[in-house]
Amino acid sequence: MQTKVSPDAPSSPARKSVVSRREILDAAAGLFHQKGYYATTLRDIASAVGMKAGSVYYHFDSKEQILEEVLDIGIEVVFEAVRKGIEALPETASWRERFYAGLRAHLASLFQHGDYTSANIRIFGQAPAEIRERHSRIRHAYENYWADMYRSAQAAGAIRPEINLTALQPLVFGAMNWAVEWYRPGKDGINSLARDYTDILMNGMQPAKTSK
């Protein structure tokens, strides 16, 4: 019945089921992103990986478990990409460079690792309360990562002291995540999008400086 995931069993030499499992998750993420959670049936998922619906239960206990893992992976992938993107910068990097790097990494992972992250944004609201609850931990970890960056940037004077970080943070998140709803990437697409966003958010849209 396999209830626990048991991360890589003691000596298993790349089990077959590890692959199938991953394929199922991949397919599920894609379908969830496309059609939403409820509109996606287990038969859809199964047939996308060339299986029958019943077989999925060898790998997962329920449809909800699949949802849960897809959600978690969605955040983890972005989180890791952003962290790596920022840590790759030299110590001397300016706040603007760090911000750009983070923004760029977040956007990139929305479209490259595509399904998991964009599924996350799309279906989070549809998830049963209990699952949403559990999943929120990972979300908050990621949010806190950004929150810390903003805080220290403001402390260092790279962000105006009047700026309300409680508003800034979700503003940026919203701006980034909304891209899933409309943006269809071209070749250089994501970099230029990230540049545009950075420019707007750092400098504002107005030409000169005005009274607050």
Add this chain to the structure above:
Amino acid sequence: MQTKVSPDAPSSPARKSVVSRREILDAAAGLFHQKGYYATTLRDIASAVGMKAGSVYYHFDSKEQILEEVLDIGIEVVFEAVRKGIEALPETASWRERFYAGLRAHLASLFQHGDYTSANIRIFGQAPAEIRERHSRIRHAYENYWADMYRSAQAAGAIRPEINLTALQPLVFGAMNWAVEWYRPGKDGINSLARDYTDILMNGMQPAKTSK
């Protein structure tokens, strides 16, 4: 069978069914917002207004029709609020004032007319393709309203010429709409939120002006 809505029949003195119809829509909007479209059953909707599921079919042809109307109302309410908020300004109003008024009205209607607009944001992605298609017309009308404002503001020099409006517009939309996911209004809440957003988007987060 009642296929057409026949907007306010010639001389009917406030039919009972008009009320029930509206109650159903209200309840549906609330539930859609809360639980999503598929997770909301007709029985849920019906019992929320003290009816049985079958009776809903006296007022609507299908669950999808309810969805469609809820979606449409969601945009219309915001659109109207924003238009009114902006038109109420004097001719002499600055771009910043206009922007603030629009932003404020949009945010306010997210939380005041609450369910319709936030349901719209939440469930649009879950709607069947065909409905999404039809509904997109209204959406685009609203988006175009903003697009025109941005264009003329930029033409008038109130927005820096380097700003890419194709990026600016969804950035702002995303920022506003994301508020549904996290913001819980207090008393003065929305006004101060709108002020914060306006400040960030107009002036940017950084203290002085830097090289682009």
Add this chain to the structure above:
DNA sequence: GCTATTTTCTAACTAGCATTAGCTAGGCTT
């Protein structure tokens, strides 16, 4: 090559859903 374990399939079961058909009771109109 035989056996044990993994992995998948088949085939059903159950529950819940949207939808429908026919009925009922009250009120408006004439």
Add this chain to the structure above:
DNA sequence: AAGCCTAGCTAATGCTAGTTAGAAAATAGC
């Protein structure tokens, strides 16, 4: 007062979904 329209109810229908149990196939170990 008769009959029609309105508004809603009850009960049944058909379908689809998640889930399960056991058989079959594939794979690996000895």
